[in-house]
Amino acid sequence: MKSFKIFPDKARALGNVMNTNSKVEDMIGVNSNPIILLDENCEPETVEYDNFQFPKFQMNVLGSLYETSLTLNVSTCTPYVEDNITITATLRDNNNELLDGSIAFYCGNDCITNGNNTGNNDVYTSTTNGVVSFNYSFDSMGEYIITARSVATNRHHSSESFEEISVSKKPVNIWINSVSDSENGGSIDDTGYNNVGGSDSYIGSSTEYNDEIQFKVQLVNSNGQPIPGLSYSITLDGESFDTGTSTANGEIYTISNLDSGEHTPTVYCPGNNMYASSTETIEVYNGSQLEVYVSYEATDLVNPGSHLYTGILKVDVYYGTNPVSGLPITILIGNYDISDTTNSSGSVVINGWPMTEGTHSVVVNTSATNQFTATTTTTTVTVP
Structure with a gap:
């Protein structure tokens, strides 16, 4: 609370006029905590003003009159790298009424007001009907704290709010599917297998033994949309087989001269700063069709x-x-x-x-x- 000395002729500013007959009860309704001052004899202290004696009051103005509340909302609490999120702050006074003011936003120690990272340079933006909103994205995964802080004025205190954000890399799905069902020998197991278009999980129907087996590797996002430009490696039965870079239509690979029996091609994508790593393994059985x-x-x-x-x-x-x-x-x-x-x-x-x-x-x-x-x-x- 803040203390002010108020002279009798200024008391109307608080809605009351004090005189020699004034009592504490007369101050009820004033947005303060008035206390009459007493001397060593427990008598009211007075002061002469304009040839009149007036009691002295200690006026402690209630701090809650100046308090504000700031609400921070983030459109999603689990965004992916480079995904846009919407950050919204709402400022209100102690009566819960929308309040216009200036607000600065921070991600950690960096100022990000209006979606622009200005580092240690503080930038403020004004609310409209108590609200300010903008988009922001993260260029790397991690745990972040978003903070909004309003500016104090001669009428209102500053307030602050924060939100914790966990940013993840985007998931990668590896699709491995048959190229031909009429020329290639061997069969493929469903284990860990994603077949484009939902067709059966069988590579080839030829009666030729130890024939070539072709399959296509395609990297897609969680919506099934291709992700081009990601590197990956292929192993066959634990041994290095080939490497590649994802394309929109996928890349075709051929396995030949296989021993009869079961084999396990594995595709591994290490990801990058935006996409998470991913691994997919399929089981291929090579053998004659009788x-x-x-x-x-x-x-x-x-x-x-x-x-x-x-x-x-x-x-x-x-x-x-x-x-x-x-x-x-x-x-x-x-x-x-x-x-x-x-x-x-x-x-x-x-x-x-x-x-x-x-x-x-x-x-x-x-x-x-x-x-x-x-x-x-x-x-x-x-x-x-």
Whole structure:
């Protein structure tokens, strides 16, 4: 609180006139804390003014009369590097009424009033109906404190408000997807795989073993928009494979001469001052696609009434034109489950297999090996 000496003829400024009969109660309603002064005999002290004796009052003007409040608002508390945020400050008096005044803004120790970083040079801007607003962006990630501070006047105190901001680098998504499904051999697992357009996660459908596998690498933002100009590296099974720079349409890479089995290409983007680092790993399986043929030859009608025949059920497995021997397979016919291994001719032959007249569905599953991918083939056979 501030103390003032007020003479009787100036007392009207506070809404009251004091005279010799004035008491503390007479000062009720005045925006101050009046205290009548007493002498050593506990009698009111007086002063002669214009041939009159007036009591002395100590007038402590209430500091709350001059208080202001400043509200600071930031449009987002988790912006990315170089994203525009809107900083708004609102100034009010002690009655919560909008108050025009001058405000300076700071990011740490730097003045950023009106969105311009002027370092240690303080710059103030005037409110309009108590409000001032501007845009600002950060050129690097980190934790920042935004401060707004109003200027004190002869009628109002200064006030201050701050907001803590955490600025992050923009995320990077790495898309790895098939280039061709008609010429390239091998298959790709869904693990860690982002396929553009939502198509299936399979590279190639050729029966050629150890064929070339092509894939495209594309870097995009959280909205799926391409990010050009970011460097990245590719490893294959932990060994350096290639490097590149992202483009709007993506870059195509070819894997060739792979051993049969599973492989893991990994794309790593270290990011930069704006974008965060990112890693994507896919699983590629390289192996031959087999061709499976099923036939049934009815040889004997064993029950004419129920049209039941016995015959020869044969399954042939080929890679290209070459029969595949020693391959475990499973044959499913109705409720029957038959497990066997192909012979030197690439066949499984079951003599005397009973089947009724009509059509039957035969499902053959081949197991995966170091050379061949697992397959499932469904064939319809007709009896007789």
